[in-house]
Amino acid sequence: MKGASTSSEPTRAKALWLNGKILPWEDGRVHLMTHTLHYGLGVFEGIRFYKRGDGRSAVFRLDDHIRRLFDSAHICLMQLPYSPEDVADACVEMVRANDMAEGYIRPIAYIAEGAMGLGATDNPIHVAVMVYPWGAYLGVDGLKHGIRAKISSFARHHVNSGMAKGKICGQYVNSILAKREAKLAKYDEAIMLDTDGYVAEASGENVFMVRDGVLRTPPLSSSVLGGITRATIIALSHEIGLPVIRQKFSRDELYTADEVFLTGTAAEITPVREVDDRRIGSGRPGQWTQRFQELFFEIVRGTDSKHMEWLRFTEAPASAAKASNA
Numbered sequence: 001m002k003g004a005s006t007s008s009e010p011t012r013a014k015a016l017w018l019n020g021k022i023l024p025w026e027d028g029r030v031h032l033m034t035h036t037l038h039y040g041l042g043v044f045e046g047i048r049f050y051k052r053g054d055g056r057s058a059v060f061r062l063d064d065h066i067r068r069l070f071d072s073a074h075i076c077l078m079q080l081p082y083s084p085e086d087v088a089d090a091c092v093e094m095v096r097a098n099d100m101a102e103g104y105i106r107p108i109a110y111i112a113e114g115a116m117g118l119g120a121t122d123n124p125i126h127v128a129v130m131v132y133p134w135g136a137y138l139g140v141d142g143l144k145h146g147i148r149a150k151i152s153s154f155a156r157h158h159v160n161s162g163m164a165k166g167k168i169c170g171q172y173v174n175s176i177l178a179k180r181e182a183k184l185a186k187y188d189e190a191i192m193l194d195t196d197g198y199v200a201e202a203s204g205e206n207v208f209m210v211r212d213g214v215l216r217t218p219p220l221s222s223s224v225l226g227g228i229t230r231a232t233i234i235a236l237s238h239e240i241g242l243p244v245i246r247q248k249f250s251r252d253e254l255y256t257a258d259e260v261f262l263t264g265t266a267a268e269i270t271p272v273r274e275v276d277d278r279r280i281g282s283g284r285p286g287q288w289t290q291r292f293q294e295l296f297f298e299i300v301r302g303t304d305s306k307h308m309e310w311l312r313f314t315e316a317p318a319s320a321a322k323a324s325n326a
């Protein structure tokens with residue numbers, strides 16, 4: 001399948017961007033008194049860029065990711081010392097500087113050293129952008145044949161405890177606990193319920209189910225991240241005429257779904273073939289799941305030109321390349 005690579009590449013590259021400067025990868029270090037390292041208030045993004053059918057690389061939905069980064073910072077009362085355009089440009093610049101055709105972009109904003117009290121409103125905010133290779137997050141086999149998921153014993157944060165609309169560093173402790181529990185129990189991924197017992201999201205993905213020709217996913221008012229892949233699937237479902245409703249559902253509705261799949265920048269569109277040892281549908285990726293995978297990979301890696309607004313090409317314009325060679 002197009003879109004298949006491994007998730008075991010080392011997460012390192014040549015250069016990174018820190019506070020407006022391009023540095024060698026090895027110089028991307030923080031002080032041990034970095035506030036975010038101790039308490040977790042920081043915000044980040046996960047973005048992918050792909051090599052398309054014509055050989056050019058493009059970042060997928062860069063502006064949407066940057067907007068969410070700034071929304072996350074706003075939720076956290078963090079004032080980033082760069083504009084959204086600066087950070088978006090840094091992402092593209094890092095793809096070029098590392099000479100990578102495909103990979104993952106990780107912008108992060110964190111509270112640097114200074115006061116160690118919790119408020120620390122005067123500590124500087126640092127912003128960094130790293131780019132590194134990252135294959136299929138839940139494995140090539142998972143992407144192709146589907147994964148086995150477990151309902152977590154850890155609930156997603158109540159909407160008034162965690163701020164689910166923010167991609168906030170410390171909130172990932174909840175996800176990591178769920179992920180580790182699932183992995184130790186020999187499942188591939190954890191699906192988390194909200195504090196009322198309804199399905200929320202997976203440790204790093206949104207959840208979709210299909211039953212009787214209707215696509216369902218929890219609403220944004222649930223304790224879920226506003227996934228950019230989720231929004232992509234909703235847009236595509238309108239285009240292919242599959243009715244979609246944003247509605248809470250229970251774990252047994254998942255068990256009895258015709259199809260279940262997870263969406264995320266890292267996981268892309270990963271079919272779920274079992275939940276808590278209950279086979280989903282035929283136990284193989286369903287027709288709609290496969291259709292979404294085909295559409296998605298055709299946009300990011302193929303030649304589909306219906307959604308050029310989602311792609312930011314990373315090649316330097318010919319005139320700039322000429323000037324830099326001069």
Ligand code: PMP
Pocket residue numbers: 046167175201202203204205206224225226227228229230263264265266
């Ligand atoms: N939920 C959580 C908790 C996540 O970490 C992610 C990954 N960013 C998602 C959902 C999916 O979001 P996106 O499609 O924007 O990557």
